[in-house]
Amino acid sequence: MSIAMAGVTRVLVLADAPVLRRGLVGMIDETAGMQAVGAPGEPRRGLVLAESARPDAVVVELGSGRGETLNACRDLRRRFPRIAIVAVATSEDPAVVNEALAAGVRGYLLMNTSATLLGWAVLAARAGRTVVDPQIRRVEGGTAPVVRELTPEIPLTRRESDVLDELVLGQSNRKIGENLFISEDTVKSHVKAILRKLGARDRAHAVSLVLKARTPGCTCGAHSLTAAPAEI
DSSP states (O other): OOOTTTTOOOEEOSSSSSSHHHHHHHHHHHSSEEEEEEESSSGHHHHHHHHHOOOOOEEESSSSTHHHHHHHHHHHHHTTTTTTEEEHHEEEOOOHHHHHTTTTOOOOEEEEHHHHHHHHHHHHTTEEEEEEOTOOOOOOSSSSSSOOOOOOOSSSOHHHHHHHHHHHHHOOHHHHHHHHHOOHHHHHHHHHHHHHTOSSSSSSHHHHHHHHHHHHTTTSSSGSSOOOOOOO
């Protein structure tokens, strides 16, 4: 096992399906500041690997074997209370969401989640926030917050939404250009359009608006990932 690097969030992946497991590991490794430190598959091996890998967060598949997986989550929380657990699930049932949250899960995302939302959920969960996928419109019982999307009066284009996702991750204009295969000047044009449509003062304000919309009162620390205000 490689030695942990300072400032890197170490993430353990527990997923039975090999394709999903590889996909989650890929999304984590492609996210700035995150590193997958193991993917044993079976939830029951989570405790054993957590002992040696010492992850900061665990991403679990919550599918057909939900009962066993949630038992593993409870065991992880009891043994390692500081580990943040994010579930990638198939069910949108509010009762299932609440069951997962009661088991110690702090992030509940659907299977079609993006790398951006997964990374943000891990960061928020590490800071003690509860994150529920924006596609799940309502959670009963008051256990989880209602997650809202920021909807500007003038809708963002698909490419502007892609750029905004990169801004939330704190990427610079140059890095955004590399990730989206567009020029840095094009990135700057998109950022200006995003700020105008959101009514934001600068890129830090834009990210703050997005995070507050998704999780009211967010203090997840993702604000600190934004690039320097001088950059447009």
